[in-house]
Amino acid sequence: MTSEIIRFHDLHPTEADFRREVLTGLRERPRRIAPKFFYDERGSKLFDAITEAPEYYVTRTESEILQQRADEIARTVGTGGLLLEPGGGSCAKVRILLEGLEPCAYVPMDISRNHLRMAAEEVAADFPWLEVHAAHTDFTRRMEVPPTAPEGPRVAFFPGSSIGNFDPEHAVEFIAAVADLVGPGGHFLIGVDLRKEKALLEAAYDDAQGVTAAFNLNLLERINRELGGDFDLQHWRHRAVYNETEGRVEMHLVSARNQRVRIEDEVFDFATGETIHTENSYKYGLDEFEGLARRAGMETVGVWTDQRGLFSVHLLRNTALTQE
Ligand code: AVI
Numbered sequence: 001m002t003s004e005i006i007r008f009h010d011l012h013p014t015e016a017d018f019r020r021e022v023l024t025g026l027r028e029r030p031r032r033i034a035p036k037f038f039y040d041e042r043g044s045k046l047f048d049a050i051t052e053a054p055e056y057y058v059t060r061t062e063s064e065i066l067q068q069r070a071d072e073i074a075r076t077v078g079t080g081g082l083l084l085e086p087g088g089g090s091c092a093k094v095r096i097l098l099e100g101l102e103p104c105a106y107v108p109m110d111i112s113r114n115h116l117r118m119a120a121e122e123v124a125a126d127f128p129w130l131e132v133h134a135a136h137t138d139f140t141r142r143m144e145v146p147p148t149a150p151e152g153p154r155v156a157f158f159p160g161s162s163i164g165n166f167d168p169e170h171a172v173e174f175i176a177a178v179a180d181l182v183g184p185g186g187h188f189l190i191g192v193d194l195r196k197e198k199a200l201l202e203a204a205y206d207d208a209q210g211v212t213a214a215f216n217l218n219l220l221e222r223i224n225r226e227l228g229g230d231f232d233l234q235h236w237r238h239r240a241v242y243n244e245t246e247g248r249v250e251m252h253l254v255s256a257r258n259q260r261v262r263i264e265d266e267v268f269d270f271a272t273g274e275t276i277h278t279e280n281s282y283k284y285g286l287d288e289f290e291g292l293a294r295r296a297g298m299e300t301v302g303v304w305t306d307q308r309g310l311f312s313v314h315l316l317r318n319t320a321l322t323q324e
Pocket residue numbers: 050058160161162163164165204205212279280281
């Protein structure tokens with residue numbers, strides 16, 4: 001019944017080619033599969049469950065910071081702007097900011113069509129004064145404001161430390177693309193997970209209930225389901241390790257014995273202990289992230305952390321010339 005309360009813009013993102021990328025990644029050494037493929041329907045549900053795992057401090061710590069700082073953020077950014085959320089398919093944390101920011105419109109952008117539409121409709125129903133223009137797009141390839149969205153000073157929001165899933169060079173490119181999107185003087189509010197003790201990080205990515213393990217292993221099940229693979233899940237293990245030098249948690253799938261796997265008519269031999277690298281989740285120091293942002297043409301105008309120093313929220317501003 002709520003389907004008329006949002007404007008839905010289909011920018012026709014090209015589907016990522018699961019088959020081609022999986023086969024290419026498994027032929028490489030070290031073998032790898034990109035983390036974007038975690039998120040089929042089951043993977044998305046498992047990710048939601050991860051965000052509630054006691055060890056995964058990320059989601060609740062960021063929400064706590066946003067709740068405490070929402071007024072201060074609104075005072076710095078100002079009201080009446082156009083609020084853009086790349087990857088905002090669940091429209092969840094943005095709810096904390098809406099009353100304070102009073103945006104002229106909210107534009108969530110996401111590749112997952114149904115998820116986006118439903119979440120956008122729910123947010124529009126819960127905030128009846130808010131104009132919502134949902135954009136169905138792959139934000140990593142194309143970030144565009146729908147032509148019907150009103151103009152206003154732009155502010156982008158990218159929570160959850162999703163920036164950590166880019167390597168630092170790509171993170172700089174992404175922040176620069178957001179700087180372009182918001183324009184000179186525009187703002188970018190971004191959640192960034194912090195470097196910390198190895199034990200805490202490894203527990204967060206290998207929770208006791210095994211939800212993260214199921215999330216990682218689901219990738220092999222997805223290959224079995226969608227590509228007719230014959231991975232035997234009994235002989236694969238989840239591994240999460242903090243690589244302190246690189247400042248990232250790495251997730252791998254580890255072969256528990258010598259084994260042969262078939263996908264379509266291709267054969268892959270795995271030795272005991274051999275891994276498929278499935279995700280990097282980079283962690284930063286506050287100054288380190290500020291440096292990345294500067295390289296992307298954005299200055300830091302606010303940084304907030306929780307009391308334990310686990311997580312940070314940065315408010316950046318596009319420093320391109322505004323004075324003409
Ligand atoms: C989505 N992304 C920010 C999560 C992270 O923490 O890197 C994905 C995740 N992987 C395992 N647990 C959560």
